[in-house]
Amino acid sequence: MVGVDVGGTNTVFGIVDARGNIIATDKVKTAAYETAEEYADAVCAGIQKLIDANGGSEKVKGVGIGAPNGNYYNGTIEFAPNLRWKGVIPLAALFEERLHIPSVLTNDANAAAIGEMTYGAARGMKNFIMITLGTGVGSGIVINGQLVYGCDGFAGELGHVIVRENGRVCGCGRHGCLEAYCSATGVARTAREFLTSRAEPSLLRNIPSEEITSKDVYDAAIQGDKIACEIFDYTGTILGEALANFIAFSSPEAIILFGGLAHAGDLIFKPVQKAIDANILNIFKGKAKLLPSELKDSDAAVLGASALGWEIKEPVE
C-alpha cells in the first residue's frame, strides 16, 4: 500500500506493508509546483521509483492520500486555503491516470483516524473520535466501524464547533470555534491574553509576545511556570467541555488525542478529563476513554493515508 500525506510545505509518501511498517519513503516540496498536474507528475514519479525499487506494481493494491480539505466521495481537494492550487483539484484521478493504481483521498484528520483504527490506539474499536491538535483542530469520527463522511464528504469538522458565544475570531471567519482555543495557535493566543491580563511573573515574559508558540508554553509549564500551567488548564477545560458534548452525539468508546498538544501529557490530559467528568451527562459517565494516539507523529500521516488504501473495495467512481 502507498500512503501520501499532502502538507502545505512537504508532500511525504511511502510504501507500507500490511503490518504498518513503513518500507520506504520520500518527499517533494508541495509548493514548488505551479499546477496540480505538474505536482501530480512529480509525486507519482517519486512513488513509481519507490514501487520499482520495492517489488513492483503488482504488490501495491492501492494509494491512499490524506490532504487538507480532502473529499472522500469525489477524490478531490476543495478550496484548500493552504495550497497553491485554487478551486477543486481531482487529485485521486490525477494519481490514478499516472500510476494506474486505485487511489482514494480523504482529509488528513480522517486519514489519521483510519491509521489509528488500523495500526494504533483504536484497533478493534467500532466507535471512536479522533481529535487532531495541530496548527488547527481536526477530527475523524468513526461510527459502526465506518468513517463518518456525511452527505457531502466533509463531516467531522469538530474544530469548527462553536464553543464560545461571541468568542475569538477563527480562521474560518466566525467566532468562538474550538480551533480558536485548542489549536497550537490557540494556545499561543491564550498565552498572549494571559500575559496581558495578569501581573504575575512568568518565564514567558522573556519571549517577545508575538513570537510565543505552544512549545514555549509547554517548556515553561514543565518548569512549573504558573501562568503556563494555567494556559494548559484553560485549553484543556474548553476541550473537555466540547468533548463532553461530542460524547452525547455518538457515545464513543474512546476519544483519541493526536498531534503536538497531545504530547503535553498530563498537562493537557488532566484538565481535559476533569472537564469531561464535570460536564458529561450522567448516563455517559466513565464510558468514553480519553487516550493519546499510538502513532508516531512523523509516521502517522503516511500510515493513516496508506491505511485508507485498505478501504478500497472497488474502483473509485
Place this chain on the structure above:
Amino acid sequence: MVGVDVGGTNTVFGIVDARGNIIATDKVKTAAYETAEEYADAVCAGIQKLIDANGGSEKVKGVGIGAPNGNYYNGTIEFAPNLRWKGVIPLAALFEERLHIPSVLTNDANAAAIGEMTYGAARGMKNFIMITLGTGVGSGIVINGQLVYGCDGFAGELGHVIVRENGRVCGCGRHGCLEAYCSATGVARTAREFLTSRAEPSLLRNIPSEEITSKDVYDAAIQGDKIACEIFDYTGTILGEALANFIAFSSPEAIILFGGLAHAGDLIFKPVQKAIDANILNIFKGKAKLLPSELKDSDAAVLGASALGWEIKEPVE
C-alpha cells in the same frame, strides 16, 4: 409488524402493514401496573388480541418498541425517570417470552427517526438528524443509513448538549442543556422570564405565570403578540445555533423537526433557519435541509416503533 409506544401515561400499540398503514390500535395505562411483568402481561394480552383479530401470528414478523431511556443493544429500559419501574427493565425479553415474536426496543426519538426514514420525510436519506421537540428534546441520528447507537446504545442525546455556559438548570441536573431552552417546558420558562424582565403588554399576562404552556405562547404568537413572537425567535435561535454545530459533526442531508413545537411552522422554522445560516461553517452552507416531520404525531410513535421491527434480521442476542 407490531409497534409499541411506551409513554409515561399511556402505552399505545398497533398493527402496521408494510406501507405504513395502521390496521388496528389499542392502549393500556402505563402507570397502572406495579411491576414490569404485570405491565408486560397486560400489553402483550392486548397485542395478542389485535393479532388474533387481524390474521394471526404468522403474519407478524416482529415487535418494535419505542420507550424512554430505551437501550437497543440490550432491549432494556434503563433508569427511566418518568416510569414507575426502577432500574433496568428487560422489556424486549419480557415481550418475547409472552408473544414468541422477535422484539426489539429503542428510545422514542430513535424510533421516530426510523419511522421518518421508513414512512416519512427522510425516505431514501442515508444521513439525517431527527430532533423531537416535546416535553423534552430528543434526537435520533442516522449515518450511512444506520441509527447511531454508540458504544452503549445511548448515543444521540442532543437535547443534553450544553448550549449555554452556566445556563438554565436542566432536568438532568446540569446547566445550559438545549432541552432547558427548546422543549415545550423550555418555551414556558422563557415566557416567564420574558414577562418578568419586560414591561410591554402581552396576551400572556392574562394567564397566571406558572400555568403558561408552550401552546399558550403559540396561540398568542399567531395573534401577533410581540413578546410571544420574541419567545419563538429566542427559542429558534438557540436551536439553530445548536443545529449548526450538529451539522459540523455529521453533515446530514436534512434535519427533521418533530413534535409539538415543530407544528408552530414559520414561527419556529424561520428563526431556526436564520440561526443555522448565521452560524454554519462555510463549506456546509445551504446543504442540510430543515424539514418538518411528515408523520402524524398521533401515529408517529407507533409507526416508528413498528418500523424498528423491519430492522430485525436475526434473533436478538
